[in-house]
Amino acid sequence: MLAFKLFPFIQAIVIIMCFILPLKKVSLKYRILLALIFGLGSLKQYIYIFSGGDMMDPKLTRYPAIFFDTIYFSSIFLFLLTLLRMLINGLYKLSRLNFSKLIIPAQSTRYAALFLLIACLIGGRAVFNGFASPVDKFYEISVKNLPAEANDLRIVELADLHISAPTITSEIEDIVERVNKNEPDLILIAGDFVDGSIEELDHMTKILFKLKAKYGVYAVSGNHELYSGYKEWIDYFEKGGIKFLENDSTIIRNENDVPLLNLCGVIDISASRFHLPAADIAKATANTDRKLPTIFMSHQPKIANQLKEISDLTFCGHTHGGLMPGLKQIVAKVNGGYVSGLYNTGRQRVIVSNGTRIWAGAPLRLHDPSQIVYVTLKQ
Known part of the structure; x- marks a missing residue:
């Protein structure tokens, strides 16, 4: 249960430190905006503090639920893609015995935009399917x-x-x-x-x-x-x-x-x-x-x-x-x-x-x- 409660904070830290901060070519205001969306989005399970529910039942009505859940699951998939990038780069470094080599540079805005697009498309589709008729x-x-x-x-x-x-x-x-x-x-x-x-x-x-x-x-x-x-x-x-x-x-x-x-x-x-x-x-x-x-x-x-x-x-x-x-x-x-x-x-x-x-x-x-x-x- 403790791991369940702590995981959103770990996810938010990884997204901010390993995905957003390395994007030096992106202006500070946009990096702050990304941190607010995907960092705070990772903490959606704590929204019950403001909505009056609990972790099991946050008591969000339909459209606020769809909105926050889309950001939340997009954040999860962005987190997973960031970990995947880090794993690929780590394995590549080991295979080359050269720790300066990278396949997917963390500072690349092109890869960052691709990761954001993939995460949001998957997150949005997942929530759409979740609320779809049986x-x-x-x-x-x-x-x-x-x-x-x-x-x-x-x-x-x-x-x-x-x-x-x-x-x-x-x-x-x-x-x-x-x-x-x-x-x-x-x-x-x-x-x-x-x-x-x-x-x-x-x-x-x-x-x-x-x-x-x-x-x-x-x-x-x-x-x-x-x-x-x-x-x-x-x-x-x-x-x-x-x-x-x-x-x-x-x-x-x-x-x-x-x-x-x-x-x-x-x-x-x-x-x-x-x-x-x-x-x-x-x-x-x-x-x-x-x-x-x-x-x-x-x-x-x-x-x-x-x-x-x-x-x-x-x-x-x-x-x-x-x-x-x-x-x-x-x-x-x-x-x-x-x-x-x-x-x-x-x-x-x-x-x-x-x-x-x-x-x-x-x-x-x-x-x-x-x-x-x-x-x-x-x-």
């Missing part, structure tokens, strides 16, 4: 022992909605309208609904109560519910018709009372740190029908490694698809090898959603877009 992602999954009555059963997964200050009402309305238009049999929401309080977000979160599915809308909590008032939010959503399976299960039955499948869910795996029950697979599956296939919900995908011979199909979120190449591999590593898409593990299939929206704390995407996941079950 795409539709379709899967057709064969499930062993699926009853004939459940063949072609349609499931929609939402995850990581992260409704917060930058969210606008029309975004949530569009998601609900698109899902309902598909006429799903079952809607599953894999955690991280909100960042903020009920009082602040009710005008948007209540739109989710319009979600309609033949066999109901079910959910599990995510880690961000734990930060935002777990008990209050779970009660709120359940009163609105969204049933939470927190270390619990239900048997989905059709209109003729024919059992179709087990649906299980666990509380977020970090819940015990907040004096809440720990994720409990045994409790979640205690009342299942062993003759039926089992569908499982967990916000964080690493728990899927414990479900290989328990679950037939597991729905997760949390990773946001890894956000960008390079970071994606790190995110996969800390999430049990899961980061985005469909995985086969034992009898289990695991679907890790990229998230339906994006967290306001890191609203960037460079490769894996936000998505609404549509699944059709097959015998």
Whole structure:
């Protein structure tokens, strides 16, 4: 946590000392301007001090958030390009055994302009993608022992909605309208609904109560519910018709009372740190029908490694698809090898959603877009 808090200051110092100050051909006023933009831009995570939020939820409305996030991520990419330049020059010096040799001179305004352009283009595009509408992602999954009555059963997964200050009402309305238009049999929401309080977000979160599915809308909590008032939010959503399976299960039955499948869910795996029950697979599956296939919900995908011979199909979120190449591999590593898409593990299939929206704390995407996941079950 200390490294997370200190990193922005290190980044700002590197940009100012190693990128801006060497540009002797650039006038002092422009160097000061660059230092203010990209030095202070590196410290965006501390803007909550002025906006009234916190590091997890800075409470910036949409357009200020887009503005500051574009500068912030442009600063990060400028920092990375500066480090890359330093690495290339260092390796070149070692290869030549001549420490006066440089491939990319730090004082070159031409290279500096190129680096600035690349950083701003990538940063701007990443934030644009982060705030873009979700795409539709379709899967057709064969499930062993699926009853004939459940063949072609349609499931929609939402995850990581992260409704917060930058969210606008029309975004949530569009998601609900698109899902309902598909006429799903079952809607599953894999955690991280909100960042903020009920009082602040009710005008948007209540739109989710319009979600309609033949066999109901079910959910599990995510880690961000734990930060935002777990008990209050779970009660709120359940009163609105969204049933939470927190270390619990239900048997989905059709209109003729024919059992179709087990649906299980666990509380977020970090819940015990907040004096809440720990994720409990045994409790979640205690009342299942062993003759039926089992569908499982967990916000964080690493728990899927414990479900290989328990679950037939597991729905997760949390990773946001890894956000960008390079970071994606790190995110996969800390999430049990899961980061985005469909995985086969034992009898289990695991679907890790990229998230339906994006967290306001890191609203960037460079490769894996936000998505609404549509699944059709097959015998």
